Amino acid sequence: MTTPHIRILATGGTIAGSAGSAITRGYRAGQVAIADMLAGAKTLGIAARLDGVDIAQIGSQDIGWAEWDILHSHIAEACADPDVDGVIVTHGTDTAEETAFLLDLTLAAGKPVVLVGAMRPADAVGSDGLRNFANAVRVASDPGAHGRGVMLVMGDSILAASDARKWATANVDAFKGYPRGPLGLVTPTTLDWFAPPARIRSPARFAWPECLPRVEIVYAAADVESDIVDALISLGAKGLVLAGMGQGNAPKPLLSALSRVVQAGVPVVRASRVDEGSVDRNVEVDDDSVGFVASRSYNPQKSRILLQLMLASGITDPARMQSEFDRR
Secondary structure, three states, X not given: OOOOEEEEEEEEOHHHOEOOOOOOOOOEOOOOOHHHHHHHHHOOOOOOEEEEEEEEEEOHHHOOHHHHHHHHHHHHHHHHOOOOOEEEEEOOOOOHHHHHHHHHXXXXXXXXXXXXXXXXXXXXXXXXXXXXXHHHHHHHHOHHHOOOOEEEEEOOEEEEOXXXXXXXXXXXXXXXXXXXXXXXXXXXXXEEEOXXXXXXXXXXXXXXXXXXXXXEEEEOOOOOOOHHHHHHHHOOXXXXXXXXXXXXXXXXXXXXXXXXXXXXXXXXEEEEOOOOOOEOOOOOOOHHHHOOEEOEOOOHHHHHHHHHHHHHOOOOXXXXXXXXXXXX
């Protein structure tokens, strides 16, 4: 049996973090180079040929277009290389769901692309980094991982990029999948898929853009001021996402301000600040009359990514936008 060849693209994060002490709380992300991480992985006896490239050495709160553009290029190159069987991206957890979703929407569902991170730095007692990394290698090496789109591996779970969301600030099992649960469970020695691949030979939904248009998130709260909407438009926002209460609701003045910008041609997506649940059309807000788009199962940060890609692709019709949010 041929040993699988896995390309590792490192961006930093807690998985490459260092605290300088096994028991301190503070640490610095992105301190461990990929060469050192792979040297540590060798001691585990992982049955794969690994090579790595340092894309960035940052905390994922600082990741943005410059890193995404380089990362996408490297992944596309690796997926086109017949000698490479899969790709792993080591990544901080703060924005892992956004990076994974962006890649998932702009890559064909062929070879496995797996994001992996850690909740504890590499030198902390009980660090989860090497276990998560070993699990990611097992997933990326498995033939059954093909045709599933981009995945996130954390806490022994395999999550689809479209479902993965960070729900806890510090727990080792800080990620869960919504609306679907895990695609499977993985340990360094076992791998169980819960269903066959659903996206075999599926093309990318969107071409990789030259840039991402500016889209801002408006957070709803009791008695929040509505002038933030006009301020964001004046600063150049081309679209807005409402992180609303409950099923994407907001105080009347804020909804009125958002409806005015829709009439001026700026799309608005209603999402929810609540961690779990769908935002459906015309429940408490009359989307049909004002032209809002309902985010369905996507949280505000994923809604922002999807809206950016639609705008970059020239999609501005609310009905077409809604159909994209309705897709799974």
